[in-house]
Amino acid sequence: MGAFTQxxxxxxxxxxxxxxxxxxxxxxxxxxxxxxxxxxxxxxxLVNQIVTGxxxxxxxxxxxxxxxxxxxxxxxxxxxxxxxxxMHTTGASMFFIVIxxxxxxxxxxxxxKKPRELVWLIGMLIFLVLMAExxxxxxxxxxxxxxxxxKVIITLFSAVPWFGHTLVTWIMGTFVPGDPTLNRFxxxxxxxxxxVLLLLVVLHLGALHEVGSNNxxxxxxxxxxxxxxxxxxxxxxxPYYTLKDLVGVxxxxxxxxxxxxxxxxxxxxxxxHDNSIPANxxxxxxxxxxxxxxxxxxxxxxxxxxxxxxxxxxxxxxVALFLVPWLDRGGVKSIRYRGLGYKIALAIFAIVFFLLxxxxxxxxxxxxxxxxxPNADITxxxxxxGRILVILYFAFFVFLWVYTFFGxxxxxxxxxxxxTHA
Amino acid sequence: MADDSINKGRRRFLTASTAVIGGxxxxxxxxxxxxxxxxxxxxxxxxxPITVDIxxxxxxxxxxxxxxxxxxxxxxxxxxxxxWLPKQDPRLRDPHSNEPQxxxxxxxxxxSIKPEWMVLIGICTHLGCVPDYKKKVGPEPFDPDWKxxxxxxxxxxxxxxxxxxxxxxxxxxxxxxxxxxxVDDTHIQIxxxxxxxx
Numbered sequence: 001m002g003a004f005t006q007x008x009x010x011x012x013x014x015x016x017x018x019x020x021x022x023x024x025x026x027x028x029x030x031x032x033x034x035x036x037x038x039x040x041x042x043x044x045x046l047v048n049q050i051v052t053g054x055x056x057x058x059x060x061x062x063x064x065x066x067x068x069x070x071x072x073x074x075x076x077x078x079x080x081x082x083x084x085x086x087m088h089t090t091g092a093s094m095f096f097i098v099i100x101x102x103x104x105x106x107x108x109x110x111x112x113k114k115p116r117e118l119v120w121l122i123g124m125l126i127f128l129v130l131m132a133e134x135x136x137x138x139x140x141x142x143x144x145x146x147x148x149x150x151k152v153i154i155t156l157f158s159a160v161p162w163f164g165h166t167l168v169t170w171i172m173g174t175f176v177p178g179d180p181t182l183n184r185f186x187x188x189x190x191x192x193x194x195x196v197l198l199l200l201v202v203l204h205l206g207a208l209h210e211v212g213s214n215n216x217x218x219x220x221x222x223x224x225x226x227x228x229x230x231x232x233x234x235x236x237x238x239p240y241y242t243l244k245d246l247v248g249v250x251x252x253x254x255x256x257x258x259x260x261x262x263x264x265x266x267x268x269x270x271x272x273h274d275n276s277i278p279a280n281x282x283x284x285x286x287x288x289x290x291x292x293x294x295x296x297x298x299x300x301x302x303x304x305x306x307x308x309x310x311x312x313x314x315x316x317x318x319v320a321l322f323l324v325p326w327l328d329r330g331g332v333k334s335i336r337y338r339g340l341g342y343k344i345a346l347a348i349f350a351i352v353f354f355l356l357x358x359x360x361x362x363x364x365x366x367x368x369x370x371x372x373x374p375n376a377d378i379t380x381x382x383x384x385x386g387r388i389l390v391i392l393y394f395a396f397f398v399f400l401w402v403y404t405f406f407g408x409x410x411x412x413x414x415x416x417x418x419x420t421h422a
Numbered sequence: 423m424a425d426d427s428i429n430k431g432r433r434r435f436l437t438a439s440t441a442v443i444g445g446x447x448x449x450x451x452x453x454x455x456x457x458x459x460x461x462x463x464x465x466x467x468x469x470x471p472i473t474v475d476i477x478x479x480x481x482x483x484x485x486x487x488x489x490x491x492x493x494x495x496x497x498x499x500x501x502x503x504x505x506w507l508p509k510q511d512p513r514l515r516d517p518h519s520n521e522p523q524x525x526x527x528x529x530x531x532x533x534s535i536k537p538e539w540m541v542l543i544g545i546c547t548h549l550g551c552v553p554d555y556k557k558k559v560g561p562e563p564f565d566p567d568w569k570x571x572x573x574x575x576x577x578x579x580x581x582x583x584x585x586x587x588x589x590x591x592x593x594x595x596x597x598x599x600x601x602x603x604x605v606d607d608t609h610i611q612i613x614x615x616x617x618x619x620x
Contacts, residue, residue: 151551155550173462282552283552305590307592
């Protein structure tokens with residue numbers, strides 16, 4: 001063993017150092033709570049998506065004529081094909097659940113603030129690539145929702161001035177989504193975007209490990225070090241947090257297994273019913289709605305009664321998130337010590353995001369009928385409700401800047417070191 | 423000639439010119455890759471005109487055809503449906519069809535060559551869904567004062583019986599009327615203008 005290690009290190013110097021830097025000698029704050037599981041869980045889901053995706057690609061046919069049938073073939077004829085595909089589809093939705101919670105954690109504890117702005121920016125890029133990846137993966141089974149979803153989302157680009165329509169044709173490679181669209185989406189989904197995603201994850205972790213992890217108290221543990229230069233409130237990532245994360249992995253996999261084995265479509269949320277019908281370019285499904293993880297953004301698009309402005313608002317709703325590190329000028333990171341205004345604003349923002357999701361998922365007409373009776377003017381009520389939510393969504397970012405820039409925030413004193421509970 | 427001092431100006435020039443030439447080469451090399459995404463010759467050849475028989479379409483009935491993989495709606499409009507058209511004008515975004523969403527020979531109150539025969543590409547101008555034909559006049563969940571027309575299930579855009587878009591819906595434009603002409607009284611060719619028309 002010793003001889004081999006020496007032989008190896010002489011030929012590949014630095015690998016051991018990299019392992020030390022990022023695992024055994026990466027000191028993370030000792031007060032991580034349950035919100036700190038989602039980073040490692042996201043990595044777990046990424047691995048799941050890559051492994052199951054490779055096996056799906058072995059049986060899938062990326063042509064308009066063959067795609068739908070090949071997915072049925074995977075589900076019915078390929079040994080364990082159903083399990084591999086359900087792991088992939090469930091993984092896609094779980095990816096977004098985990099990522100949304102991971103982002104919310106960042107907003108709660110100010111993990112986007114100096115010196116971690118780049119960590120947040122790279123993370124937002126990961127989110128953006130993940131959305132593209134999920135969208136293209138959703139098109140591949142070539143069900144009727146795949147087809148119409150692809151058409152609607154690609155047509156969004158026609159709102160670009162001057163060359164919008166050329167851009168749409170360029171993306172599709174034909175005049176309505178067809179073979180060329182499916183082929184290029186397959187190539188991007190299985191080769192190009194996963195490579196970008198992996199690179200971004202490496203950069204995300206590299207940037208994080210350079211500045212060190214934030215924590216629920218939002219204090220910098222690097223301020224207090226022992227004589228060896230190790231933060232007093234830090235513990236080695238391995239073995240301490242690898243073992244802690246294993247507990248999270250266990251719970252998470254139990255939840256995933258319940259979904260995969262007992263309710264893989266989750267009532268039409270993880271897998272939509274209309275996608276069990278082959279793509280038909282002459283018949284639109286009765287209601288076109290995106291998969292649940294896009295529905296808040298889709299609702300913003302739908303609530304704006306102008307195509308150009310709707311697309312602009314959709315883009316702005318994501319760009320605003322990129323800007324959070326510069327909109328929030330407050331000096332205190334963690335929600336534990338921030339002003340009441342921030343706590344209320346963040347709670348409202350989360351609720352608004354959830355309700356916009358309900359509108360995007362087309363749940364609201366049912367609610368409106370049950371509240372206002374069967375003769376209610378659904379469109380008017382839904383538009384009124386939805387537009388208030390859109391305003392509130394953007395109001396969060398405006399509030400964040402005004403509240404912190406003009407010094408309205410009344411913060412509580414931040415402790416010098418992390419507050420440990422037992 | 424043997425001068426050990428560094429000529430910084432020359433060094434900058436060489437660095438910049440190498441970068442510029444290399445960059446230009448990269449851009450030129452990228453063009454073929456970008457253009458592979460444009461419709462191929464096969465995709466472009468897939469759209470030729472179609473001729474359809476309209477003799478069996480009853481009054482008030484709509485029939486769908488496919489042209490260039492787009493849904494073509496042909497509707498035999500009733501006199502009642504035609505009579506509602508001018509009355510909808512105040513509720514419409516572009517009642518006089520000023521936007522070029524139809525050939526010039528269809529820029530009229532009924533957006534067609536013959537008033538009763540409506541021919542259109544059944545694609546919502548919002549995001550490209552196929553609207554439903556809702557001919558029944560009366561209160562609908564999406565419009566309490568519905569006079570018949572087209573309703574898009576995707577984002578609730580509404581159009582009247584001449585496929586003109588209502589105000590206050592996401593769709594910005596009237597639906598497109600394709601080029602077409604009457605071959606004879608019972609046949610329409612879609613994809614070709616009438617003789618003499620632009």
